Amino acid sequence: MAGGISYTVDETTKLSTAEVYAKALSDLALQDPRIVVLTSDLAKSTKIGVFEERFPDRFYNVGIAEQNMFGIASGMAKCGLIPFTSCFAVFTACRGLDQVHTDICYQNLNVKMIASHAGTSFGQAGTTHHSTEDIAIMRSMANLTVIVPADGLETANAVKAAIELNGPVYIRINRGFDQIVNDGMDYGFQIGKAVQLMDGTDLTIIACGSGVFQAVQAARELAFSDGIKARVLNLHTIKPIDREAIMKAVQETRRIITVEDHTIIGGLGGAVAEIIAEGGKACAFRRLGLQDAFSPIGLHEDLMSYHKIDANGIIETTRALMKLDFEEDDNWEDEV
């Protein structure tokens, strides 16, 4: 069984998120001989090359052949190994999807898919490399756990938790460096449990991945300039979703904004919307993300701002949302 890993911020500031993942997985592999790694000519790009250096006989580069890779991972998992696939998000959730669906998720196999270059984090590569539908796609797979870590240390936590969980897991990370959200690994990361980063009563910003840091920035600014008290939830696990934290936020703040580097259809925002709709409590609600569009080309930070999923975008939407009235009344004119 996987024992432990514990890294500090200082140890990891010089590492990109993918580098932290590669380090965590290599350290954990030392403790668990069942772990093997597969990649599709992306050892260098996904940073998992360090695993190959440490465990050359537990590393399989299958060439540029994602479908083959997921099929092989399935077979390995059937025989007791814990395969980690190291591939871009778009080539996991799209290029290899049939194998992911039938060979891995349907058969509930112990494959851990590390999906890098997610969202618009490889913005300059254009639409073929943007991954802005993967949360929606992967969330719809029965048996699959979907995790979108906010930074490197959370990724390390997610990798560790994924090993401890028996079943398929999708971990979605970005290309390059993420802003630091967590100042250590001991903040009680648990699959399926949102982390409350700030408390507030006026509205709740629910975010995942690169949206989390932006949400915290926005909440700080809103408190300072507008006196708005925003709660911030890091909903790192999209599935299983933390229904309790969402409904608590609805009841206590009555205003919800979701933030994700992903289409607003079917991802974090879609998942939260489902919970709210079934919860039966009215609330003001906005989904920030790609508005049913493919993204332009550009740097990640510029695209975050273009799609209004940066702090400024969140602040703008918050201000608009605060103007809406959600008293229990018979007046439907002002309901949205």
Add this chain to the structure above:
Amino acid sequence: MGLSKEELARLETKAHDLRHSIVNTVLFAGSGHIGGALSALDIMVMLYYHFMNHKPGDPHWEDRDRFVLSKGHAGIGFASILADLGYIEKEQLKTFNLTGSKLGIHLDSNRIPGVDASTGSLGHGLSIALGMALAARQLKKNYRTFCILGDGECDEGSVWEAAMAISHFRATNLVTFIDRNQYMIDGNTEEVMKLEPFAEKWRAFGFDTLIINGHSFNELHTAIEHALVASEKPVAIVCNTVKGCGVNFMEGNYKWHYGAINEDVAEQCHRSLDQYYEKRVQEKGA
């Protein structure tokens, strides 16, 4: 008929200018897939400046020959050709990769006139090209379709699904090129995922398969002439090339699959390209 001396010289000069343009574009962008752009360049030059029927002023002309750069990451090379031919403004190359630009790493047919398919996800292009070739037959058109694959790209099973279908449908109006530069991202193709015996694979899939030097316009010319009159078997041309061709410190070094360059490095590239050109025209007698 072989290439005339004048035509050969024209193509050599064009390729040389375009190599410089690629280096400049990588410099504007800060980084880029320079290795695979330089290896595929001569094939694209041969097609765009000699064989293909196309009208830069009318990119949607129905009867144009179609081109699919299946190894879409070589877009930084293709972009220089499109700029030189006037499909896009030369100035646009300066915006390569910048936020809001139409030009990103992989050229996008929604954004760039002259690009027939949005590629970048490897293993798609040959099927798309086959669709274009079958459409020509269906619509009784005479246009031809040309497709360039990377060798690493041929790890993708879908390439072989397309190959099987091309020979099944006898799509002889499609010419398949493989940029056999021996490298992919993580290293040599034979070390990452063995492709050899490579030409035999294409033969087994029903192709008349030629193996040529993909940096020789004479050899490219002869091979393409041969492919264009094929009537029984479709033709695959395995082009032996050099990743990073023309820049001595990049040649055959897979670290330059995708690399960043600054002014100094760009300067070294330009110098090396000039030497390469001199050597090449001397050797090839252009």
